[in-house]
Amino acid sequence: MPNTTPKVMLPADFANAPISIVRRSVNALVTVAAVGAVALVVLPLAAVFGYLIYKGIGSINLAFLTQIPKPPGEAGGGMANAIAGSVYILLIASFFGVPLGIGAGIYLSEYGRGTRFGNLIRFTADVLNGVPSIIVGIVAYGLVVLSQGHFSALAGGVALAIMMVPTITRTTEEMLLLVPQIVREAAYGLGVSRWRTTLSITLRTATSGVITGVMLAFARVAGETAPLLFTAFGNQYWNWKMNQPTAALSLQIFTYAISPFDEWHKQAWAGALILIILIVASVGAVRLVASRGMLKGAN
Amino acid sequence: MQSLITAGDSRRADAIFFYAMVACGLSVLAIVFLIVYELVTKSNLSWHAFGLKFFFRSEWDPVNDQYGALPFVYGTIVSSILALIIAVPLAIGVAVYITEMSPRWLRGALAFTTELLAAIPSVIYGLWAIFVLVPLLRQYLEPWLAKYLGWTGLFEGTPYGIGMLAAGIILAIMVVPIISSITREVMTAVPQQQREAVLALGATRWEMIRTGVLRNARAGIMGGVILGLGRALGETMAVTMVIGNRPEIAKSLFAPGYTMASVIANEFSEATGDLYLSALVEVGLALFIVTIIVNILAQFLVWTVTRGTPARGNA
Numbered sequence: 053m054p055n056t057t058p059k060v061m062l063p064a065d066f067a068n069a070p071i072s073i074v075r076r077s078v079n080a081l082v083t084v085a086a087v088g089a090v091a092l093v094v095l096p097l098a099a100v101f102g103y104l105i106y107k108g109i110g111s112i113n114l115a116f117l118t119q120i121p122k123p124p125g126e127a128g129g130g131m132a133n134a135i136a137g138s139v140y141i142l143l144i145a146s147f148f149g150v151p152l153g154i155g156a157g158i159y160l161s162e163y164g165r166g167t168r169f170g171n172l173i174r175f176t177a178d179v180l181n182g183v184p185s186i187i188v189g190i191v192a193y194g195l196v197v198l199s200q201g202h203f204s205a206l207a208g209g210v211a212l213a214i215m216m217v218p219t220i221t222r223t224t225e226e227m228l229l230l231v232p233q234i235v236r237e238a239a240y241g242l243g244v245s246r247w248r249t250t251l252s253i254t255l256r257t258a259t260s261g262v263i264t265g266v267m268l269a270f271a272r273v274a275g276e277t278a279p280l281l282f283t284a285f286g287n288q289y290w291n292w293k294m295n296q297p298t299a300a301l302s303l304q305i306f307t308y309a310i311s312p313f314d315e316w317h318k319q320a321w322a323g324a325l326i327l328i329i330l331i332v333a334s335v336g337a338v339r340l341v342a343s344r345g346m347l348k349g350a351n
Numbered sequence: 352m353q354s355l356i357t358a359g360d361s362r363r364a365d366a367i368f369f370y371a372m373v374a375c376g377l378s379v380l381a382i383v384f385l386i387v388y389e390l391v392t393k394s395n396l397s398w399h400a401f402g403l404k405f406f407f408r409s410e411w412d413p414v415n416d417q418y419g420a421l422p423f424v425y426g427t428i429v430s431s432i433l434a435l436i437i438a439v440p441l442a443i444g445v446a447v448y449i450t451e452m453s454p455r456w457l458r459g460a461l462a463f464t465t466e467l468l469a470a471i472p473s474v475i476y477g478l479w480a481i482f483v484l485v486p487l488l489r490q491y492l493e494p495w496l497a498k499y500l501g502w503t504g505l506f507e508g509t510p511y512g513i514g515m516l517a518a519g520i521i522l523a524i525m526v527v528p529i530i531s532s533i534t535r536e537v538m539t540a541v542p543q544q545q546r547e548a549v550l551a552l553g554a555t556r557w558e559m560i561r562t563g564v565l566r567n568a569r570a571g572i573m574g575g576v577i578l579g580l581g582r583a584l585g586e587t588m589a590v591t592m593v594i595g596n597r598p599e600i601a602k603s604l605f606a607p608g609y610t611m612a613s614v615i616a617n618e619f620s621e622a623t624g625d626l627y628l629s630a631l632v633e634v635g636l637a638l639f640i641v642t643i644i645v646n647i648l649a650q651f652l653v654w655t656v657t658r659g660t661p662a663r664g665n666a
Contacts, residue, residue, distance in 0.1 A: 071555060079555040086452055089444025090461065093531075096524045097468050100479045107482075155375025163372060173376045176383050182578075182646030183639065184585025186612045187386065190619070190635050194389040203620075214382055221379060245361035247368030275472020278587035278612070282620040302474045309478045310592060317482070324475045331470055 101328075108325025111318040121288050121304075125313050131323050133290045137205070137299040138327075140292070141284055142274060144209025149216030150266055154255075156217065157224025157262075162250050174225070177218040188214050189279035197283060205291065205298035208284030212276060216269040223265025227258040267338040271331045277302040301327050386639065394633035396626055405633060411598040411614075413622075418630035420637065422598040426515070426608035427638070430590060431583040433519030433604070434526055439576055441523075442530035443565075449531075450538045451560050462535070469528035477592030480521045485512035485593060488520075493605055508603045511595070516604040518594040522586055526579035533578055537571025537656045538564055567656075574652030581645040585638060587612040611638045 115130050122129030156173065164170020192211035197203055231254050239249040255262065277300075280286075285297040286307065301323055308320035397405065401418065408419020449461050489512030496506040506516075541564050549563035565572070595607020596617060611634050622628040 071553070075555050075558065079557040082447075082557040082560075083452060086444045086448035089441045090448050093441055093445050093468070093527050094461075094464060097464060099483065100471060100475065103479055103483055104475070152375050152378045155372050156379050159372040159376035163369060164376065169376075173379050177379050178650055179643055179646060180379065180383055182581050182585075182642055183386065184587065184612060184642055186585065186587045186615050187390070187635050187639050187642075190393075190615065190632060191386045191389045193619070194393055195385065217379060217382065246365045248361075248364075250368070271470060275474060277472070277474040278616055281616055285620065302472060305474050305478060306588060306592070309474075309481055320478055324478050327472065328475060331472070332467075335470060 104321065104325050104328060107318070107321035111322035112325065116319065116322050120290060121319075124311070125315065127315055129319075131299075131301065131304055131319065131326070133287065134299040134301045134304040134323065135326065137284070137287065137291065138274070138301040141205055141208040141212060141280070141298060141300055142270065144205060144294070145212035145216055145273060146266075146270065147213075148210065149213035149269070150220060152213075153217045153220025153266075153269070154224050154262060156221040157228060157265075158250060158255065160221065160225040161228035162254065174222075177221045180214075180218040181222070184278075185215060185276055186278040186281075189281060189283055192279065192283045200295055202295070203283060203285030203297040204293075204295045205284055206294045208280045208298065208300065211279035211283045212273040215273050215276065215279065219269035219272060220265050223268065224258075224262050227261030227265065228254055230261065231257045264338045267334050271334045271338075274331050274334070275302050275327055277306050390632060390636040390639055394629055394636045396629035397633040398629075400626060401630075405630070406637065409598075409600060413618075413624070413627050416624060416626050418626070420611070420630075420634050422600050423609050423611040423614050423634060424637075425600050426518075426594065427584055427610040427612070429604075430515055430518040430522055430594065430608065430610060431580055433515065434522030434583045435576065435580060437520065437523035438527045438530060438579060442527045442575075442579070443534055443572065445527070445531045446534035446538060447560060447565075450535055451556070451564065462532075465528045465531055468524070469532070473525070473586060473588040474592075476521055476525055477589035480517060480589060480593045484521060485517055488512045488517055492516075497605075504602055505604050508601075508605045510605050511607070513593055513595045513607060514605050515594065515601075515608045518590045518608070518610070519604070521589045521593055522583045525586060525589065526583050529582055530575045530579040533575030533653060534568070534572050537568040537575070537653065540571070540657045541567045570652050571656030574649045574654075574656070577645055577649035577652065581642050581649060584645065585612055585642050587616050591616050611635075 115128055116132075117130060117135070118132050119128070119130035120133045121131070156177070160170055160174055164173060188211050192207050192214065196207035196210050200207070235257060236249055236254055239253045240246070244253070280300050280303050284300050284303065286303040287297045287299040289299075291298045305320045305323045305327065308316040308323070311317070397418065401408065405418065406420050406424055408417075409421040410417045410419045411422065412418070445461075445465065449458055449465075453461060489510055493506070493510030493512065493516065497510060500506050545563045545567060546559055549559040554562065590610055591613040594610060594613060596609050596613060597607040598609045598614070599606070601608070615631050615635055615638075619628070619631050622631055
């Protein structure tokens with residue numbers, strides 16, 4: 053009689069109860085598979101960077117950075133005009149894209165919160181973000197190249213500006229929303245007008261975050277090639293005119309990579325290394341600025 | 352502070368500022384409107400010449416002004432699906448590892464690494480693919496696939512290296528970061544109590560991830576996958592550099608192909624006739640419509656999971 057009462061299991065007993073071998077091995081297998089997936093994803097990254105450095109460093113020299121391309125097959129020459137052209141086109145793009153993007157972001161966070169029009173713009177910006185870059189190229193071609201009559205730096209800049217706007221809009225909005233409402237109210241309480249509050253208080257507080265967004269957009273379009281193919285078009289020589297075809301680093305890499313010349317292949321690697329250094333440097337600088345900024349705590 | 356307080360007509364200044372910001376907001380709408388307008392008007396000629404049949408004809412002959420987009424549609428779909436087949440398991444594996452398994456110190460580094468993959472420009476992936484991936488495929492992977500899986504008919508013919516398979520693989524590498532970062536975001540949005548509840552019932556870690564996390568996040572993960580699809584469909588440079596650019600439909604993945612984005616990239620600036628240019632723009636219009644639909648669907652799915660949580664996960 054004494055031993056017939058069923059044994060009461062305590063939580064501790066569950067913890068110590070053996071888990072079936074099948075369940076344990078499935079668990080282990082999945083862990084191994086996940087680690088394997090990580091390895092398979094990190095591998096190409098390491099391979100891309102490794103090759104870039106390995107192939108690129110050997111081909112970067114003073115001539116590469118200061119000279120313009122030599123005719124096909126001839127040794128020497130460089131991509132100086134393409135590097136400058138990329139910077140030129142990016143400056144044009146930023147000139148149009150940054151103010152528009154920040155303005156739209158201000159509208160969304162300061163005026164358009166919860167309104168139907170605000171939601172429409174937010175949605176449209178997200179849609180625009182997903183438009184393939186080659187399509188943006190077609191549009192810039194129709195808008196600028198056709199009306200000017202030839203390929204131009206301006207057309208390339210407009211194409212890249214169109215791609216920058218949605219990214220900057222959305223990050224600016226997000227960053228402004230992080231600024232506490234109380235800060236705005238404090239300014240209103242002092243009698244500061246709304247526009248002045250927005251610019252000198254709200255935007256100022258979120259500066260580092262907004263800059264982060266701008267730089268991310270910049271980095272994103274810096275390596276774009278497809279929208280430049282039939283807008284900036286490329287150029288073997290120097291050009292500083294807005295309405296003339298202009299070389300760009302990414303275009304030059306593309307042209308050289310698919311060419312049959314070994315010398316050009318080497319230069320393509322060197323160009324790619326320069327391009328990636330530009331991009332990583334701008335993203336890295338952003339991380340540095342952002343981590344020191346006022347928004348660190350809010351993030 | 353005194354200087355901030357403007358006495359005069361601050362009301363008028365406020366109004367001006369408001370309308371300036373509205374104008375900036377409107378510019379976003381205007382851009383999309385311009386895109387649609389340009390694509391529709393410029394593709395009109397081709398639309399009238401071929402109608403809907405344009406997408407079902409496989410003839411692409413600029414010399415005789417005959418255009419059909421079927422090979423490009425086929426190439427775009429096949430290369431994108433191939434990319435997803437490779438990328439989805441990897442991306443979900445990476446996301447699961449980063450959010451649920453990795454030690455804390457490794458988490459940030461891994462997240463940054465996958466972010467970095469997304470920051471590499473398409474043209475650099477293409478360059479790497481031409482000189483590293485394609486030779487590897489030609490010498491090792493493709494002969495191996497032909498030997499063991501040749502009977503499926505998907506892996507036969509001469510292993511050039513360049514072709515549909517190379518395009519699929521490079522696309523996969525490019526979409527993994529997108530899918531895995533969205534998957535991470537939605538997995539982070541799953542409440543911690545879910546995990547604890549499942550673990551308290553005696554589940555192993557994998558059972559917890561499967562029933563407690565992945566099941567709750569599946570709509571969002573699907574959204575991430577579709578977002579990856581959207582990117583793969585519109586990706587241009589890397590694909591153009593390795594797919595072979597031949598408007599043919601072949602069953603074998605070793606064979607060269609062509610995609611919608613690639614044909615625009617290659618032929619747009621050299622298109623001489625009006626109809627030729629118009630046909631290319633129509634290919635662009637179709638690509639635009641498809642990617643828009645895909646992106647809207649993806650955003651909706653991600654939104655259903657992440658709504659109600661802060662916009663930024665901290666994983």
